[in-house]
Amino acid sequence: MSCLPCQNDPNLIVGLERADDAGVYKLSSELAIVQTVDFITAIVDDPYTFGMIATANSLSDVYAMGAKPLTAMNIIAFPSDTMDISVMTQVLRGALAKLKEAKVSLIGGHSIKDKELKYGLCITGIVHPEKVITKSAAKVGDKLILTKPLGTGILNTALKAGLLKAETNARLTEQMLRLNDKAAEAMVSMGVNACTDITGFGLIGHTCEMAEGSGVAIEIFCDKIPIIPETLEFARMGLIPEGMHANREFRACMVEEGKVDNDLLSVLYDPQTSGGLLISVPPDKAETLLTRIRQAGDEEAAIAGQVINKPKSQIILV
Numbered sequence: 001m002s003c004l005p006c007q008n009d010p011n012l013i014v015g016l017e018r019a020d021d022a023g024v025y026k027l028s029s030e031l032a033i034v035q036t037v038d039f040i041t042a043i044v045d046d047p048y049t050f051g052m053i054a055t056a057n058s059l060s061d062v063y064a065m066g067a068k069p070l071t072a073m074n075i076i077a078f079p080s081d082t083m084d085i086s087v088m089t090q091v092l093r094g095a096l097a098k099l100k101e102a103k104v105s106l107i108g109g110h111s112i113k114d115k116e117l118k119y120g121l122c123i124t125g126i127v128h129p130e131k132v133i134t135k136s137a138a139k140v141g142d143k144l145i146l147t148k149p150l151g152t153g154i155l156n157t158a159l160k161a162g163l164l165k166a167e168t169n170a171r172l173t174e175q176m177l178r179l180n181d182k183a184a185e186a187m188v189s190m191g192v193n194a195c196t197d198i199t200g201f202g203l204i205g206h207t208c209e210m211a212e213g214s215g216v217a218i219e220i221f222c223d224k225i226p227i228i229p230e231t232l233e234f235a236r237m238g239l240i241p242e243g244m245h246a247n248r249e250f251r252a253c254m255v256e257e258g259k260v261d262n263d264l265l266s267v268l269y270d271p272q273t274s275g276g277l278l279i280s281v282p283p284d285k286a287e288t289l290l291t292r293i294r295q296a297g298d299e300e301a302a303i304a305g306q307v308i309n310k311p312k313s314q315i316i317l318v
């Protein structure tokens with residue numbers, strides 16, 4: 001958003017100038033508010049589950065900043081001519097269940113009539129102004145922890161095509177429903193340099209943002225990346241979401257692809273819904289933090305890369 005005019009507000013800690021997962025505004029020397037908004041089209045048939053996933057997805061940006069979410073507001077686009085109003089009730093019930101789990105209060109919102117169901121939330125959280133975790137402070141030598149496996153875009157495409165086994169579907173749903181709260185808590189308690197969450201731009205897209213923002217290069221350990229089972233097989237069959245191609249086209253110029261095969265590349269660029277956190281942590285803390293994150297419930301978390309010293313912001317697949 002660099003084409004927009006600058007705002008010179010001294011209390012603005014994170015704004016449009018250095019786009020991050022959420023905006024951060026200082027209220028006092030002890031307190032800053034964190035704000036973000038996110039909404040998505042229905043990715044699953046069950047409206048209650050969709051409400052829960054959209055909520056976990058919206059909360060994720062606040063966790064990625066190292067902040068604690070407090071309040072939420074609905075954003076609903078609803079096709080009232082073609083869909084029964086009970087669907088909206090179910091979406092909201094799902095959202096409320098997830099918000100309750102996250103100890104966040106729903107305080108309002110806004111709905112419009114639209115051709116397609118869309119739902120999400122505007123979330124407000126709090127953080128100490130000096131403890132904000134951005135995506136632009138990764139340091140050379142840091143290890144990168146990815147907390148959830150990749151594959152939600154490809155598997156949701158397979159689901160729409162009716163090709164997903166019940167077992168894989170259950171795993172996919174469980175992962176999209178899982179909050180990033182515990183991983184974030186572990187990260188905040190240990191202290192890390194940078195974090196972002198993996199969503200629509202895929203692992204590579206969000207890694208690129210971290211590299212650019214931090215002025216570093218990043219190596220991705222391709223054989224260490226956690227991937228949901230069957231994702232690679234569906235990629236091979238061509239069940240690839242539209243967004244993957246856009247992500248790849250946009251970022252290919254920054255990426256040294258090496259000998260990585262095309263199916264794995266599709267997974268690395270696959271747009272994620274309610275994906276995990278990507279945490280840049282000093283090397284001496286990496287193993288301990290990884291263990292804590294796994295014990296807290298993200299059992300497939302892995303050290304997925306490292307920050308290296310290179311003159312240009314680049315992503316190197318090794």
Ligand code: CO
Pocket residue numbers: 020021060061064196197198199
């Ligand atoms: Co984000």
Ligand code: CO
Pocket residue numbers: 021036037038061199
């Ligand atoms: Co977002």
Ligand code: CO
Pocket residue numbers: 109110111
């Ligand atoms: Co209104």
